[in-house]
Amino acid sequence: SGAKAVSIKEGIIKASREVVTRLLAKSKPIETQGDIENVATISSGQKEIGHIIASAMEKVTKKGVISVDESKGFETELEVVQGLKYDKGYISPHFVTNKENMSVDFEQAAVLVTDHKISNLQEIRSLLEEVVKNSTPLLIIAASFENDAIGALVFNKISGVFNVVATEAPGFGDNQRELLQDIAALTQATFISKDLNMKLQNANSQYLGKISKVVIKKDDTVLIGTEKNKNLEERIQEIEAKIQKALNENASEYELKNLKSRLAKLSGGIAIIKVGAATETELKEKKLRIEDALNATQAAITEGIVVGGGKALVEVYKELKDNLIDSNVDIQKGLNIVLESLLIPTYQIAENAGFDGDSVVKEQLKQKDNYGFDAKEGQYVDLIKE
Template identity: 30%
Template structure:
């Protein structure tokens, strides 16, 4: 017998209060990690402690018991996930901004002067002004600034910031930076010069350097790249004979029937021919694109279904050249030959960069294009993250993930002053609605609240409230218990590490504009959705 589910409808003041509760509970926990002096959150995983200062990890770990509160928080999580998909960072900022926009919107609604639709429309008009303003503020990132963007995103972790800076420098302008678990206590960078193919040799009997269990072809090897399956030995013999006659090493990247593969392997073992077979990575269109890119790197033409079946006399047309090739069980690295024309590769990279801009909202497609650019450019840096305990490694990987993503976003759209100052400065510069004015100060206010610091007053020292701090620091004034912010001249802001006003760029407190922009857009979307949710339907079984 199938289960019977009943709908529970929550509406009116009850719905509004539970929506606010759900958002506030989640955002308070996530927001507590924000800024240099943000706090750790201890998460239970299978009864074991998992301490983290990563907003995304905290957000994903929160599941509220009340079904209405849970739905509200899941809405915030979806908006934060969209920010991460688009900008690779910004979970905490999205949650904090959503909380501020929602609470201030409900307060405005309670005045009875405007409808939810009118409030929504005013906020969206202000949003568009702020996005345009951020575009004006943004400046291109320099190599020196990479360290500061990474440090800000990694919550002030200097070790992670330096690793990411070194990784990007080694990878080059168009190179790729990634990260994996190092499976030991150490954290380090492993850089690969050349084009990485995520496939290794098909049989370990091709190995010619047994100390490293690898195939090393280092004397300008020939490279055959095929998108067809060689079903008979007759098809591939012309290429094998060409390599032998010219005393050249040969790398074959292709699908081959088992009998063809075995015949090549027998020749390699019996006559010590320097051959190696690697299966092509990926499938379908993605495989074809990767193989065509490899053909550019090796200055040759990819064999396709249109190339025919008999290659006698046409071997040279489909045989490219590399400077060297190293093949392991998992990966193949091809180093481009010095004589390979760079113009065609640069042209393809430029074309892919334009495609990446058009694919900005499609995370999977954009990542694929970025990977192709890195392979064509020939520089890949992998950060191997280690630690003493699994919890430490997981927490460090989360911060590396945020920082790598923030730098990538900064390289795409530039940087702005961090610490919430880019949004805060918009209050004085733009004609904004009241809800937006109050809400966009939230990241700055949260960073100060997390700092919980003391300021000297005359000859005594006391703990200042958040409102007092804001009022004194930035010349704010108070009317009817409402704090009106008057921001310092951009890009000045407040450094909660050293407790003083600074030029944020000089102090290295920097955000990627793309992260700030998407956090703003997605938080407003989530807040407006919840603001207009008059009824909440949840389900329970009989």
């Protein structure tokens, strides 16, 4: 009562930033295959899941694209297919087909690839008519879209005239054209290029590519093929030659980085974890568990890991409790709110396991290094080794 909310908020923000800084300083990098498997196993609670996530990352690298799908069988399997991911999502949420994930999921879709701006649907009318005739889902990748074109595509999608989704092309300038040609090679589409004076109005179904599966979210698109085709193999060889030339000519780091990134995307493929289970309920639960473990593992690879069980937060509390001080009473209240919250995870873990939370927190504050409370065994152990 009487406290200034703005000052309390200032204290909360100040303390939170300090906590994050301390946690990052304590984090240890994930380096080995064993580390990855351990993180995924701990996150999921199942060794089988930890192993399959680690295997997926080994096959497509730590930063590769990994998709989680439902299998028609009982077993959970790993498959690596051709594909790539780019950092552009759907241009309107009205295209969404999967409300749960807020994504557009198409299978066996036709693909239009162009660096033209699409102003209205008249420009691609003949293509759309053929798509409607064949009842094929269509992915349109273009440099940009006028509002009239977006509105018309959304209207036809919602009206059930045709199944369509549109994304803007990734990159910009020369790099955008190269990326579009990469996508065209993967999908076996004909790249409708402004530089070659190719007109959208002249395009027919022969210009369209094909992709086995596409998953488009708000900010990114994943294209999943089946196996390497001749166009893709030639494109990969072309990029490899450009990398060699760039090295010989001492090209800029930026150019080399772009070329290597494109090569990795085209040649690395996409790992698909196909989740199998005996019942629909088990399947949904297992798929969510794998997705959560995958997200946790990817985050750990990016930022490292700290000691679990609330131990890292307790250590930060010990470091800050006598140092996080402000002369402003209300700011101090905000600081204290964050400080006290650092002990809650340890308290709650102990309570959930049937132990006295206050006693465990009190004992945890005395423990040094990596020693902390193992709620499963009810003992204080080296949490890193365990």
